[in-house]
Amino acid sequence: MRNVVLGFLGTQLDSGKRRRWKPTVSLCQEDGFDVDRYELIYDGTFSRLAHNVKSEIEAVSPDTEVVLNQMDMDDPWDLGETYGKLFDFAKDYGFDEDRERYHIHLTTGTHIGQICWFLLSESRHIPAALIQTGPPRGDSERGSFDLIDLDLRQFDAIQQRFDQQSREYGGILRGGIETKNSAYNQIMDRIEQVSSVSDEPVLLQGETGTGKSELAQRIYELKLDRRRVKGRLVHVNCATLIGGTAMATLFGQRRSFTGQAGTERPGLLREADGGVLFLDEIDTLGLEEQALLLHAVETGRYYPLGSDTEITSRFQIIAGTSADLSERVAAGLFRVDLLARLNFWTFKLPPLRERKEDIEDNLKYELARAEKRLGVRVGFNADAAEAWLRFARAPSTPWPGNFRDFGGAIMRLCTLAPRGRITRAQVQEEIERLQRRWRSSTTDRDAQLVAQYFAANLDPFDIPQLAHVIRVCQTSVSMSEAGRRLFAVSREERSSKNDADRLRKYLAKFGLKWIDLSES
Known part of the structure; x- marks a missing residue:
């Protein structure tokens, strides 16, 4: 050679x-x-x-x-x-x-x-x-x-180091919890990839209690570690921005706006300069605030209340919502241009009921967290652990509050555990407490929804069924679609599949019409 x-x-x-x-x-x-x-x-x-x-x-x-x-x-x-x-x-x-x-x-x-x-x-x-x-x-x-x-065969050690670093970043996003749910792991892998190289807005969607706030904190920590940001994380719950204080809280205000001493404030956008602004429950933000926020996100500039001078603040944005923002746009409650800007990267967190394989690892995590808060190490008796996991994983367990319900239940069990051991009797008592609360909450929501359209008294048996029908009608584009969704099983056994007619007759029993429900 x-x-x-x-x-x-x-x-x-x-x-x-x-x-x-x-x-x-x-x-x-x-x-x-x-x-x-x-x-x-x-x-x-x-x-x-x-x-x-x-x-x-x-x-x-x-x-x-x-x-x-x-x-x-x-x-x-x-x-x-x-x-x-x-x-x-x-x-x-x-x-x-x-x-x-x-x-x-x-x-x-x-x-x-x-x-x-x-x-x-x-x-x-x-x-x-x-x-x-x-x-x-x-x-x-x-x-x-x-x-x-x-x-490249000589660079296995280097590749292993990169893989190890990627696992460490993934561990940051998962909070140190070993997760087995494939859908959730795919989301975390994509977030790790995006957060490491992109400064574009991130939209976190998911039911209440699915961990949007905790994930936003971890995304910020990852960005800080990767030197994507230098400033702090500013957490804003938009549901608390009510009335005239919303503008001043977000954008700041000058004393000249009120003329009173002590009324000057920098604003949360200014505090987020160089860092990350997390807007939780962004669907509750008013339309006027949405317009000004969009301008600030796109240009990095805005006017505080009472000021003729623009302020510059460059920040990255993470938004969280449990609502369907597309439906909010259709209802005229959310700006379509702001949604288009925010959903550059959109991630929908699965609820706890769809992550049953992760429950045992989350149980270990909650026990460790309870130990730090209480200063006492607490564990389950064997029969108590078996009973709790069977209940937590059961298809009939809805977990409407997701990890917020789950974590709260573990904290109560740990707090009341005699001599640091959670017993089977305690577990049964906590299960019954959760089920009562969930039933009461569901019944109240169903009753409130039905009362909007039907004034007469109903048997308790009829309320949840009618409430479900109303919800399906409200989220369907036609009576035929609503009928197909409601009669998906029984329609296969019928020779005539006129789902719209079956729905019309059911609504007529309560004096209701499709147009009244669909327009709402």
């Missing part, structure tokens, strides 16, 4: 003006490394030097063939130009790996040229190892010679 070296002419080092050591010539004198052919790339401006170096190589290493390749550069520090010309050189070269071993001499050329050599070698556009040489040091007569092979 013949050794072939590709390298730039060293316009300074190979001239010998600064020192007697000439890297291109010295490489051809290296003991144990015979150079059969040297492809020397030079700019036409230095043609004389190139020919002198060729003569010197032929004098010290007669068996080395020197091939001069003229490559003129308008600007050797221009990455695009240098890479493009080296790419074209490699494309037309005609590498013969069966007969020749190729090497790139990195010592000569600009830093831009060295970067381009590396990129072309790593991508295998040039199937070559890298050579780095250096001048003699001290009393040594020989310079340094390092051969770097970019065979």
